[in-house]
Amino acid sequence: MTQTIADRRDIDFVLFEQFEADSLIKSEKYADFTKKMLDMIITEARSFALKEFLPTYKEGDREGVRLENGAVTVPECYRRAHKLYQEGEWLALTQSPEYGGQGLPHVIAQAVFEYLIGSNYTLTMYGILACGSGKLIELYGSQKIKDLFLQNVYSGKWGGTMLLTEPQAGSDLGSITTQAVSNGDGTYSLKGNKIFISNGDQNLTENIIHPVLARIQGAPAGTRGISLFLVPKFWVNDDGSIGEFNHITCTGIEEKMGLHGSPTCSMSMGEKGLCRGYLLGEENKGMAGMFQMMNDVRLEVGTQSFAHASAAYLYAVDYATQRLQGRKLGDTDLNAPQVPIVHHPDVRRMLMSMKAYVEGMRSFTYYVALCFDKAACAETDAQKQHYTGLIDILTPVVKSYCSEKGFDVCVQAMQVFGGYGYTKDYPIEQILRDCKICSIYEGSNGIQAMDFLGRKLGMNNGQVFLSLSLEIEKTIAMAKTHDPLFTMAQKLGQAMETFKETALLIARLASSKNFDTAFLYAHPLMEVTGDLVMAWMLLWRATVAITRTADKKQASFYQGQIKSAEYFIHAMIPITLGKMESIKNCNDAAISIREDAFAG
């Protein structure tokens, strides 16, 4: 069967050959699962996504969302698919079974997400946001709040959002002005306006649960005075029944480049009546709460972009092996039949590049998810700290790197399709439009870069960075034991040395008076980190594959793993070394240039 959306063979390889994820079921936390069950879940997810989500992808884009009389209507075809999504319990995959979650390992959930997102991201997003709201309730809600909301949110019966951004407070959340006033009964009255709220309103669920960042009267300025509230669209009575409208209203929806199946709403609270909410967690600690769930969200964005890329790549492979055009290079017989374009070197170059990036990103995103599981199953504090550290340092990288390289893969896929790729006859142009958001939302990549250089690189006196380096070097050492991989391992090892020097140089500069110049190179340094993680993942894959090439039936697959590593290390890592040279130059033209020189 032709692979669509995601390559099942490669997913299995990552899960069970590279990461040996089935070993997780030895831990108590996942003891209820068997390897067979995990296989089955992925098989079912694939079948569900291809059968129910994928057919709605194009229509969702075409029909889009509508706002009429303050109510948002989603594409009609989403209603049935969302119902099945809910009934099939595909939403709260990793969440606690106590409140209706599936309790799956994160790394297994990645495979499910890959199929769902790749088939129809905006549809999947309704579930992702519901579960994101639920996560905040689970972390910060009182027992009463948990009992009132959690089951309905995790099941997808109620939707969820995140109300952070305001017109003057985008990346700068400290400037939030939405006000909360205590009602004295444990609830607060909220008043304010938010923008860019994904799924702020929709007609898929009977209620919507909004986590809201707001400022309690008299709170300190900046991020230290922000609290987190839970604001339902309809008030939920103590018996769990749905009460009156809570005066949180959608006042407008954005027209966007992509994601047409998901409304991006302007929301108004308390304008025409009381809008009540519960405080989640402590007063003025809202940002900390929000940040705790940000790691999940940022991995999800990386995964979104990667899943778009995975789908785009497979569409491109399919097209390149079918589309006949031109003769084989060097064939001078004008009457020779046309060949599939996969035979043309430049098309092969693009496919090879896409393959390496998609496989590398699959391993990368799954690895971060695996770290969540390993941290959760850790038997010692040191182990837990190790994996938490890896999550911390890799989160800005997985978000930003995958969002950019995933988009680049989509662009290359369009190029393989030629003129057809630019038309709506094929899904590539939509995938490309949908994918573009990833570098922007949930903390733009510039914010990720500041987090990476400003907080993560020096975390625990650089121990976290060191842990990451040691993990990479472990793989390099392993690869060196296989003769055919020796040169690659050596090259990556040398690149790692340069990387450590470069990171140290920039980290030091960031603590000097020339910190502005250091932050010019925050993004480039983060990108280089991503390159090296990719090379690491691909080399790791090669060390597994090389022991299995005798398996004749799967020789192409395993050989292909080694080729991906070869391509990346011999053709991409030299460019990464160039990027590090560039960083080490620390040229400050972008800082020292006068502002009025930017435009005549």
Added chain:
Amino acid sequence: MTQTIADRRDIDFVLFEQFEADSLIKSEKYADFTKKMLDMIITEARSFALKEFLPTYKEGDREGVRLENGAVTVPECYRRAHKLYQEGEWLALTQSPEYGGQGLPHVIAQAVFEYLIGSNYTLTMYGILACGSGKLIELYGSQKIKDLFLQNVYSGKWGGTMLLTEPQAGSDLGSITTQAVSNGDGTYSLKGNKIFISNGDQNLTENIIHPVLARIQGAPAGTRGISLFLVPKFWVNDDGSIGEFNHITCTGIEEKMGLHGSPTCSMSMGEKGLCRGYLLGEENKGMAGMFQMMNDVRLEVGTQSFAHASAAYLYAVDYATQRLQGRKLGDTDLNAPQVPIVHHPDVRRMLMSMKAYVEGMRSFTYYVALCFDKAACAETDAQKQHYTGLIDILTPVVKSYCSEKGFDVCVQAMQVFGGYGYTKDYPIEQILRDCKICSIYEGSNGIQAMDFLGRKLGMNNGQVFLSLSLEIEKTIAMAKTHDPLFTMAQKLGQAMETFKETALLIARLASSKNFDTAFLYAHPLMEVTGDLVMAWMLLWRATVAITRTADKKQASFYQGQIKSAEYFIHAMIPITLGKMESIKNCNDAAISIREDAFAG
């Protein structure tokens, strides 16, 4: 006045300070112009573009084109703008005055195009395609054909197209099957179907003149049997009056990612009645004819992408200097006012990068245009050959490099806008969609790369490549005479040495039995060539600017020129060196991988 779409100061700098384009008026060909006239033409073009074209940009995208009963309707607001475009004689800028052209130097026309394209490309395109058809008539038409068509085409009274592509013949034009049968009276009857025909039908002009590639019965297979015909939508009687419908029909229009203001048509010829055409040029020499005009078209595509980038950059600068968000890095006062985002290092990094690429591409595209003028004014055969050679070798580079880097600039501009950039509130998302076509059409960049490596690199025993290198080295030598530029000049000089080695290596490989591997690196080598041309152009600008920094009023502008060069040579050229390392590795994974390894 705020700069919009294109930076007039920078245009003047390129034209009159870097290239001294006013010296062209010393030649007989352009003797009718004065410097003052040239200035005025650009001023008028700017004013016309901003006043009449720009206001139609968004509406053209939103309304799009419609096909009803075989007739295409363009966005209503285009009708007035197109009339003014025609009345203002903005179409045939460089064409011969004998047939209504303006006879302007190409390099001056670049400035006009930059404003028109940046304001509304699809509207400009109606004129560009009319003139493209006219060019073929001027080159290959009999006197009768010229008299019948040319004036009306160059004035924009009649539209034009190019009918090349068929479903099975995209990049592979040799597979064209459209048939032409002689009628014995100097005309031919055509029968066949074409796809992807820009502006194949529209309601802007009373007639449309279609150059068509077709095969005369009994012609040899492949590209050697293709002839070029001129097929009007309505037959033109010998007295110049419009006659009967000529049975060339639009049977469908594509839904596309962008360029919504321009119909991409499927065309059918001779299905329900006689479709007649004139042969242009000799039988079976149609491809040669088509290729002769391809240099113009490819420069235009590079210019299109660059103009999108130029507009996107200026929008981003404007936004970054207005949008308040966050505090200055290192400012710990939570009550400090928000600053414009241009103060944040990562935003500055993006603006600096966009500035360097936009300025480099402006010089690059204008330089290729200048080579057309220099070739036309050449006093000796050697001079003519020199400039024609530069056009030949730079054409695939200017098309592919600008199409890719121009798009990258648009992507960065969107990133500067954050979430707003993804919405239709700002023009960036449309510019990005419109720009994406450039790497694909008029010979996909893969085709450009084959042309570059397969034909241009070794042209005249490598003399053309040598000419280009010598031109670059001339600038390097000049820069070395200015102390502050010495290090930059030296670095670029070293990069040029590596470049020549790399190009030679790949050129040799292309003539060996491993030519497949060589062609894997055709695109990377072309990209590296583009990088070096950019560095050359920016260093050239710096050599001019450095002599003028004493001009206090313009100190920012001139200093900004030096900063662009610094940025590019210190921060980008190290990456180019990495790309050359990568090329020199000649890794063949993409060739040696088994085809079935591309997807599980």
